[in-house]
Amino acid sequence: MTRVFVFAALFFATVFGSVALAAPTYSITLFEHKDFQGRSLTTSEAVVDLGGTGLNDAVSSVKVVPGQRWLLCKNKKFRGGCIVVDRDISDLAPLDFNDRISSLRPVD
């Protein structure tokens, strides 16, 4: 019984370990104000519409995991003009994206 359990544990560790290596965990944190202040929202997945999160057209800074790239768009469903960010942005105003983001997704 114990042997079966150990085998199963190794099997799942191998399978899911491989999946984890193949697909890095994306993560981005959105902030209501510049300099990473105010309300925040962290997501590891695409957000088709920020409506209902309290941060639609309100994001002013973002923190991105080093090495990852995220597409930020002015309209929902990744439309309306987008930028790709690959680092923390303490103030989106110079990029003309302050209080304008409505959708986002990771970029492979």
Ligand SMILES: [Ca+2]
């Ligand atoms: Ca804001």
